Amino acid sequence: MSKNVSMKYALDWTTVAYFVILVLMGWVSIYGASYNFDQSGILDWNQRAGKQFVWILTAFGIGGMLLLVDYKMYNFFAYFIYAATIALLILTIFVAPDIKGSRSWLVIGPVSFQPAELAKMATSLALARFMSSYNYKIKNWKDIIPLGMFILLPFILIILQKETGSALVFVALLLMLYREGMNGIVLLMIVLAIILFVVVIRFSMATIGVEQGTVGFIAAMLLILALQLGYAFFLARQRKETGYSLIGIAVMTIFTLIINQWYNVNFNYASIVIVILTTFYWLFNGILNRNKQIWMVAAISIGSVFFCYSSDYLFEKVLEPHQQVRIKVLLNMEDDLSGAGYNVNQSKIAIGSGGFFGKGFLNGTQTKLKYVPEQDTDFIFCTVGEEHGFWGSTLVLFIYWLLLMRILRIAERQRESFNRIYAYCVASIFFFHLMINVGMVLGIMPVIGIPLPFFSYGGSSLWGFTIMLFILLRLDASRIERLR
C-alpha cells in the first residue's frame, strides 16, 4: 500500500500525460484514417479504431503492471529477458508465416505479435546492464566486442525476418553510445558517409567526357579534398602547407587534363590518385609535426575513397531492387508515380492538401478514399496533416519534442548509470522512429516501414513502446524510494 502511495509522488506524471495525449491523438487519427462513409462509430469493434481501443486499454494495463514490479528486477533480469527475446526471434524465423514477404509475426490463435518490437526493449535493458557494470570502459576493445554483439545479434535476426526497417532501428543506439563516451567522430563519419553516398549515387548518371568518369564520384573526391584542406587550415592551422597542397592539386589536375589530350583518362581514377597523394602528403607532414590527429584524417580520407569506390556496388548488389527504387525516388532520380513513388507522392498530396487549418476531422478525402497506402499504420501522420493541417501536425511534432526532451531530462537526473543508459536507449529509439517515419511521410527520408510511436495502428508496436516507456518510468520512480 505504501508503495502505491509513494508511486503517486514518484511517478513522472508529465511523461504519462504526453503518453496519454499521443495515444489518444493516434486513436482519433486511426479512426479518421479508416473511417468509412457508412461506419457506425469510433467504438465499432470490427473497425480498426475499435480494435486500437482494445490495444490502448491493454497497453494502459501493461504500463500499470510494469510500475508495480520492483525496480531491481529490471536490472536483475536484463540478461534473462534479452536471452528469452533472442530465442523468440530465432523461433519466429522458423515458425512465422509469410506475411507480405516478412516472417516476423508470431500467430497465436486470433492474436499475432511481432517479437521484434520486444527486442528493442530487451536490447536496451541488456546494454544498460552491460555498460553499467563496474569494469566496463567504452574505450576498451575487450568491451566493445560484446557490446557490438548485443546490438548485432537482434539486428541480424530481424534482418533474417525480412524486417529491414525494424532492424535499422538499432542504428539509433549510436546516439546512446555517443552519450556514454563513444567518439563523436563516429556520428560525423555516418553523416559524411550518407552525404558521400547521396552525392555519388545521385550524380552517377552524369558522365564526364566519353564515359571517362561520373560527376557524382568526382564531386565526392573534391569533398574529401575540401575536408582535408579545411582540417589543415582551420584546425591544424598549417596555412603554408594548405597552400602547397592546393598548388599540388592544381598541378596534378592540369597534368591530367594535358594527358587527356592524347589519351582518354579515367577521371574517377585520376581523382582517386590525387586524393591518395594528398593524403600521403598530410601524413608525412603530420609525422614531421607530431600531429597524431592527422592519422585519423588520413584514415577517414582513405576510408571515404574506398567507400565511394564501392558505393555503386553497395547500391546495386547489397540493396534489393525495391530499395534501390525507393532511394532513387527520394533523390529525384526517378519519377515512379505508380510504384515506389506513388506512396510518397500520395502522402505528400494528402498532407499538402491540408493547408493551414486542415480539412477538419473526418473530412480528409485523400486518406478516407484510401489514396494513401498504410494510412493507419506507417502513414498515419498523413491523416493528421490532411485533417488538421499545418497547426495540427506541428502540434503533434511539438508534443513528440516535449516527450523526447522530458526523457533526456529524466535520463540525466538518474544516479545509476543503468537507468541513464536505458533512458538514452529509449530516447534514441523513439527519436529514430519519429525521424524515419515522419521523414518518409514528408518525402525526405527513404520509405522504411516503421511505425510512429503511440500513433500507428497495431498492438505489437503500441505494447512495445509502452513497455519501454513504463520500464523507464518505473526506474525513474525509484529515485524517491531510494531517498527514504
Next chain:
Amino acid sequence: MINDSLQSRQRVIATIITVVIVIYILRLFSIQILQSRYKEGADSNAFLKKTLFPPRGLIYDRNGVLLVYNKPAYDITLIIREIHNIDTISLCRSLDISKVEFIERIKNIKDRRKNMGYSSYTPQIFMTQLDIKDVATFQQSMYKYPGFYIQNRTLREYAYPNAAHVLGNIGEVTQRRIEKDDYYKSGDYAGRDGIEYTYEKSLRGIKGMEILLRDAKGRIKGKYDNGKSDIPASAGQNLTLTLDMKLQILAEKLMTGKVGSVVAIEPKTGEILALVSNPAFNPSILVGRQRSKNYNALLNDPTKPLMNRATQAQYSPGSAFKPLQALVCQQMDGINSNTRFACSGESSSPIKCTHSHGSPVDLEQAIEQSCNPYFWHAFRSTIEKDGYGEKNLIFRTNYDEWVDRMKSFGLGEKYTDGDLYEQSRGYIPTQKFYNKVYKAETGWRAITIRSNSIGQGEVLVTPLQLANSMAAVANNGYYITPHLHKSDTMLTKIHRVKVDQKYFPIVFDGMSRVFESGTARLSQLDSVQMCGKTGTVQNPHGKDHSLFVGFAPRENPKIAVAIVVENAGFGSTYAAPIFSLMAELYLKGKITRTELEERVTKIVTNANVKER
C-alpha cells in the same frame, strides 16, 4: 555520476533532436502552405467531376406542333490514367468492336494532333452516341473495366422527315469552336447548321456538374459534400419557329423530283412560313453513330442535297424582276401609269418579246403579258432620263439611284439582322462594276446593260430575297427581315422600300391580271384573288429555270412566295401551280385540287434527285 565530462553531450543530442523536428516543421510549412500543387493533386485525385448535360431545347412550329425533341444516348468515356488490368477481349465483346478498333481508338485519343485537349487525368470520349441497347451489356460488367465510364447524353429526334435545311443538325464541336467558346469541351455536341446553329446558345442550356468522391481504385464513394457543391444542368430554351409545318410538308412534296426551292413569307411579319430546298434529306440520318457516314454520302451526292438553295443559290430573277422594275421606274419618273411603249413581238429590238399581244402596251398590260420591250424602254427612259454622253455624270447618278432603290427591296445584300444561316448576297450590279467592265466611266449606257431591264443580266437574287421582295410589294412598301424564330423582337426590324405607296396599285393590278388572263391563268384559284409573276430564266448550262413570285390574297396579303424550279422550262408549267396549291392550303386550310397536286408531285425534272 561516472562520466561527468560527458554530461554536456546531452545538449548535442537535444540539439540534434530539435534540429530534425524543426526541419520537419519547415517541410510541413513548405508543402502545406507554400506549394499549391499538392492541393490540386488532391482535387484531381478524389473529385470526379461529372458533367451533367442539359436537355436541349425543343423546337415547335408556329402552330405548336413539336418538330424536334430529345432521346437519351450514351457515350463511353475513359480516363487513361485509371485504366489497369482490363480484359480487352471481353471489353471489346461487350461493346461489339474489334480489338484492332479498340487499339486504334485509344491511339487516336492519345494523339494530341487529333485530340488537342488530351489529358490522361480527364475523361476522354471513347465511343459516342450509343443506344441504350448498345451499352446494356457493357453497363453490367463495367466494374471489370476501371477507368471506363458511361456518360448520359441526349440526341435529337425528329417528328417529321422534313425541313432539314431549316432545322440544321447537331455534331461534335470542332477544335476551332472550342477555342472560340470555352463553354465547349472536346466531344461536346453543338448545332452545326440552320436553326440549331443560329440559336445554339439558347437551345444548348447550361451544363451542370456533379462532384463525386472516388477512392484510389476509382470506385465512386458518394457525392462530395452531400451534393451541395453540385451545379444542376439547366435545360435549353424551347424554340417556336415561324414555320407552318403543314405548308412546309406540302411544298416539299410538290418539289419531289425537282431541283429548286420554295420560300413562303407572311408579309406583315416577315415570318418564314416555308423554306424548301430540294433535293433534301431526312434530318434524322445525321444523328447517332451513322452520322458521319451519312454526312459524307450527302457531301458527295452530285445533286448537292446539303446546300440550302433557298438562301444560298443565286439566280437571275428574269421576269420575276419586272414588278420591282415597274415600281422603281415609276418612282424615278422614267414612266408613269399611262406610259405606253410599242412592241413588235419577236422582231422587237434590241430585246424581243416572247409573247404575242397588242401594241402599244401600258404598264399594267406589260406586267400581265411580261412584255420585254416595254421594260427595256422603261429601264432606258429611267436611267437615261437626263441623257448620257456629255451628261454622263448625271446618267451615272441616276443609275446609282436605281441601284439604291432596287436594293431597298432587300436585294444584293445578306440579311444581317435576321436569323438565317448561310445566305448568299445576290447581286445588284453597281456603277463601279460597270466602270471596271467597260474600262471607263463613259464606256457604258442603258443599251449596254439592257439585260438587267428584264432581270437577265448581272442581277442575281436568292429565292429568299425574291420572296422577301414580294412581301415588300404585298406590304405596299416595307418588309420585316425574314426570320425563322417566332418572337416579337423580330417584328421591330422594319425596312422601308424606297418607292412611294402610290405606285403600288398598278403593279397589283398587273400582277393579278397575270392570274386572270396572263401567263398564270391556268393556276388561278376560285374565290381568292392572287397576284403573281412567272419567270423563265435562260440558263447557259441547260434548260431554262422556271420561276414564280406572287402573293395572296390581293387584299391584305397573307402569304408571299418565291419558287424556283431549275431546268424546268416555262414558269407557268411548274412554278405557278406550286404557288397556287400552297396558297390554297395556307388560306383555305385544305387542298381541293388533289388531281393538280398529284400531277405536280409526279413531275420529275431531274432524275438524279433521290426520293427520301
